[in-house]
Amino acid sequence: xxxxxxxxxxxxxxxxxxxxxxxxxxxxxxxxxxxxxxxxxxxxxxxxxxxxxxxxxxxxxxxxxxxxxxxxxxxxxxxxxxxxxxxxxxxxxxxxxxxxxxxxxxxxxxxxxxxxxxxxxxxxxxxxxxxxxxxxxxxxxxxxxxxxxxxxxxxxxxxxxxxxxxxxxxxxxxxxxxx
Numbered sequence: 001x002x003x004x005x006x007x008x009x010x011x012x013x014x015x016x017x018x019x020x021x022x023x024x025x026x027x028x029x030x031x032x033x034x035x036x037x038x039x040x041x042x043x044x045x046x047x048x049x050x051x052x053x054x055x056x057x058x059x060x061x062x063x064x065x066x067x068x069x070x071x072x073x074x075x076x077x078x079x080x081x082x083x084x085x086x087x088x089x090x091x092x093x094x095x096x097x098x099x100x101x102x103x104x105x106x107x108x109x110x111x112x113x114x115x116x117x118x119x120x121x122x123x124x125x126x127x128x129x130x131x132x133x134x135x136x137x138x139x140x141x142x143x144x145x146x147x148x149x150x151x152x153x154x155x156x157x158x159x160x161x162x163x164x165x166x167x168x169x170x171x172x173x174x175x176x177x178x179x
Contacts, residue, residue, distance in 0.1 A: 006032040008039070047096075051088035054106050055081060058115055078116035091122045099124060 003012035007030040018028035019036050029036065043049035061069040062077045079087070088106075095104050105128040106120060113119045 004028065006030070006035055008032070008035040047089040047092040048085070050092060050104065051085045054088055055084050058084075058106070062115070074112075076114040078114050083117075084115075087117050087120075088122075091120075095122045105129075 002015075004015050004018060004026070005012050006018075009032065011032065013032050015026070015028055017032050017034075019031070019033055020027060021029040024030070031039070044053065058077060061072045062075055064070065064072060077084075092104055095102060103125040104122045105125040107123045107128050108115060109119050109121060
């Protein structure tokens with residue numbers, strides 16, 4: 001096996017140390033795996049790179065081309081690509097200013113509503129995993145459990161307990177069945 005030179009670090013390495021790229025003549029990318037890993041890590045840490053990643057994931061869920069996201073059937077996206085990137089880059093810059101070591105996560109405030117600038121926010125991944133999907137009164141405990149989070153981050157979280165909804169059939173339904 002002959003060595004191939006990485007186009008980024010210029011180190012000669014074995015061909016199996018390159019990422020597979022079917023479009024290349026030798027089926028290997030021009031960067032070695034180590035350089036590709038470092039580039040992806042830097043890119044995900046930048047506001048623009050993470051915003052592009054979120055945009056792709058958001059569209060994959062909403063459009064559901066791969067049929068993996070059936071729960072998103074009624075969820076749409078009210079953003080344009082440029083509008084979302086602008087919003088997300090500003091939100092990420094603000095997030096990293098407040099939490100330099102935080103890992104950002106995109107959250108919809110109302111899980112039943114579309115992705116929009118009024119319904120999206122950036123939370124820390126730990127907070128999002130612990131509280132982001134809960135729809136009941138336990139959201140009130142967020143501020144009590146995590147008092148170090150600034151108050152402006154809590155905008156949009158309902159502090160009122162959500163009452164369970166019960167189906168109450170109209171009187172006419174009972175008459176039709178014969179009750």
